[in-house]
Amino acid sequence: xxxxxxxxxxxxxxxxxxxxxxxxxxxxxxxxxxxTILVGNGAIRIGDIAMLNSGAGMGxxxxxxxxxxxxxxxxxxxxxNPARSLRILHYVGEDDEATMGQxxxxxxxxxxxxxxxxxxxxxxxxxxxxxxxxxDITAIGDDFICEVEKEIEEFKPDMVFINPLLSYIGGDxxxxxTHFLRVGLLPILKKYKCAALIAHHTxxxxxxxxxxxxxxxxxxxxxxxxxxPRIVLTIAPVGNDGMICLHASKRTTVGWKDEDGKHKTxxxxxxxxxxxxxxxxxxxxxxxxxxxxxxxxxxKAKCSTGxxxxxxxxxxxxxxxxxxxxxxxxxxxxxxxRAIKHALLMEEIFEYEDKEKPVKGGSRRKWLxxxxxxxxxxxxxxxxxxxx
Numbered sequence: 001x002x003x004x005x006x007x008x009x010x011x012x013x014x015x016x017x018x019x020x021x022x023x024x025x026x027x028x029x030x031x032x033x034x035x036t037i038l039v040g041n042g043a044i045r046i047g048d049i050a051m052l053n054s055g056a057g058m059g060x061x062x063x064x065x066x067x068x069x070x071x072x073x074x075x076x077x078x079x080x081n082p083a084r085s086l087r088i089l090h091y092v093g094e095d096d097e098a099t100m101g102q103x104x105x106x107x108x109x110x111x112x113x114x115x116x117x118x119x120x121x122x123x124x125x126x127x128x129x130x131x132x133x134x135x136d137i138t139a140i141g142d143d144f145i146c147e148v149e150k151e152i153e154e155f156k157p158d159m160v161f162i163n164p165l166l167s168y169i170g171g172d173x174x175x176x177x178t179h180f181l182r183v184g185l186l187p188i189l190k191k192y193k194c195a196a197l198i199a200h201h202t203x204x205x206x207x208x209x210x211x212x213x214x215x216x217x218x219x220x221x222x223x224x225x226x227x228x229p230r231i232v233l234t235i236a237p238v239g240n241d242g243m244i245c246l247h248a249s250k251r252t253t254v255g256w257k258d259e260d261g262k263h264k265t266x267x268x269x270x271x272x273x274x275x276x277x278x279x280x281x282x283x284x285x286x287x288x289x290x291x292x293x294x295x296x297x298x299x300k301a302k303c304s305t306g307x308x309x310x311x312x313x314x315x316x317x318x319x320x321x322x323x324x325x326x327x328x329x330x331x332x333x334x335x336x337x338r339a340i341k342h343a344l345l346m347e348e349i350f351e352y353e354d355k356e357k358p359v360k361g362g363s364r365r366k367w368l369x370x371x372x373x374x375x376x377x378x379x380x381x382x383x384x385x386x387x388x
Contacts (some may be wrong), residue, residue, distance in 0.1 A: 093167025141170025
């Protein structure tokens, strides 16, 4: 197939198939059909692209390689469960067979901590059927998309893993993201009823700039790298001892909960010391959240959800007082307000109005608390002054 024919074929696949109009909204389901769910509580479904973003040398290959092994066996990785044992087609663009062997041995050695089961070499035998790895990187751009379709048609995977995107996209990701992902890859995933997980690079960040990163937009290549995927996972460093925080943004239904059963959009892991047997091991929320910010001297980086919770541990506070406290770090008003809104969205803190004390204009003063207010009347009667 020459380049012109390949381009025409891609354009044909990209043409939207017209669907009939649907009247009203009452017939829409509240839960995705179970057969469409591949990973998590619907975090990755048929036809989706998921991004796993990470800085160079931070463990993308270990993450993607062991995730492929675990999910192909129907076991969790990073605390995220597949819906079943998944057939996975794995494109490896930066590593060789010996590296993948070390990743396999690290997974096997630490399988109890990773999956909850101590595996043996015999337990990995199903991978010869469920996981297919392709090391060839001679096909890039449109040629790669054509190769992907051929191999999907032959192997019939549930998921395609691509590590990393820059090995296959064929040029500047800003210029090519829409064509490669939206026009090229997405129609193929929908046609063959599978999904893709793509490892991608973040821009070069300093330790002080990581806490300020909007994790949804962590991948280099412009807004399409955030708009096209249905879920973005970002590996962010925490401290200097191999600990990371894995963030889930956009679609956050990965199933993470802390020790108290609260839903979380992030989880902590630590890399093993032996580089020849690498693995990511889970770290408790208690330990992970007790760590100082990346930059001890950068007070702005501490303006976070965790800081909001720490302020409220001494009692309920007026929202304005919490913002004032955060701005002493110092940080700007918008950063402080964003930290509070995120904590409210995640139901890590709660908000209620002071019914007894209307302020100028008739509005009510907002209170923040760590405890859900079950009796609104009683909650509204709160009259204590903000703690200082």
